[in-house]
Amino acid sequence: MRVEIWSDIACPWCYVGKARFEKALDAFPHRDQVEVVHRSFELDPGRAKGDVQPVLAMLTKKYGMSEAQAQAGEDNLGAQAAAEGLDYRTRDRDHGNTFDMHRLLHFAKEQGRQDELIQLLYRANFAEERSLFGEGDERLVELAAEAGLDTDAARKVLADPAAYADEVRADEAEAARLGANGVPFFVLDRTYGVSGAQPAEVFAQALTQAWGERSPLKLVDQGDAQACGPDGCAVPRH
Numbered sequence: 650m651r652v653e654i655w656s657d658i659a660c661p662w663c664y665v666g667k668a669r670f671e672k673a674l675d676a677f678p679h680r681d682q683v684e685v686v687h688r689s690f691e692l693d694p695g696r697a698k699g700d701v702q703p704v705l706a707m708l709t710k711k712y713g714m715s716e717a718q719a720q721a722g723e724d725n726l727g728a729q730a731a732a733e734g735l736d737y738r739t740r741d742r743d744h745g746n747t748f749d750m751h752r753l754l755h756f757a758k759e760q761g762r763q764d765e766l767i768q769l770l771y772r773a774n775f776a777e778e779r780s781l782f783g784e785g786d787e788r789l790v791e792l793a794a795e796a797g798l799d800t801d802a803a804r805k806v807l808a809d810p811a812a813y814a815d816e817v818r819a820d821e822a823e824a825a826r827l828g829a830n831g832v833p834f835f836v837l838d839r840t841y842g843v844s845g846a847q848p849a850e851v852f853a854q855a856l857t858q859a860w861g862e863r864s865p866l867k868l869v870d871q872g873d874a875q876a877c878g879p880d881g882c883a884v885p886r887h
Contacts, residue, residue: 650860651685652685652856653688655834657747659747661730664735664737664771667771669849670835670852672733679860686758687763687764688823689817691821697746698745703744704742708722738777738778742774743781751820752816754766756806789803790804829842833845840862841855
């Protein structure tokens with residue numbers, strides 16, 4: 650069974666939702682038969698690369714809330730993250746463009762290191778004091794190396810704006826086709842969708858239901874058609 654997760658590194662609920670989903674997945678009896686693929690979704694695609702601002706300033710401008718309201722929201726997110734065993738800095742984080750991160754995640758997927766990289770990007774954005782957005786490409790190269798990726802190859806990807814750009818855009822177009830207008834968005838076997846950072850119990854139910862409804866292949870009437878099998882091939886009789 651395949652689970653696809655549309656998310657953005659700048660999305661705190663994606664950070665929390667990933668932890669809740671993984672709690673359900675770890676307890677799922679068929680865990681070893683579930684493939685998880687991370688898909689790209691930008692919350693702020695129009696933001697220019699290098700346009701970095703404090704999270705509180707972004708929230709007050711985008712949602713028209715006061716700084717006190719924005720801070721209260723961050724404090725609530727911090728409590729939600731802590732309940733899942735996650736570190737979360739509720740003060741002095743910043744916000745920026747995530748397109749290059751998504752490109753790098755597609756490269757990491759090819760190398761079998763996608764989940765490792767996305768977890769490191771989340772940690773860097775939400776838990777660490779250093780800025781994920783303010784230090785340029787070398788910060789991303791550093792995290793790529795920590796995820797087990799070749800640094801020269803990662804640097805080459807980041808230096809080429811076209812590298813994996815089509816893959817990111819294809820993910821975003823697919824999200825729109827599936828009706829996802831926010832993240833995190835989980836799609837199980839292209840049959841069930843789960844929107845938002847739901848409790849682990851909801852993810853557990855969705856996994857069980859999706860697995861249980863996987864139907865065996867239905868064969869059409871084959872008549873006397875011959876075939877090959879473990880015991881060899883049938884010999885035609887005239």
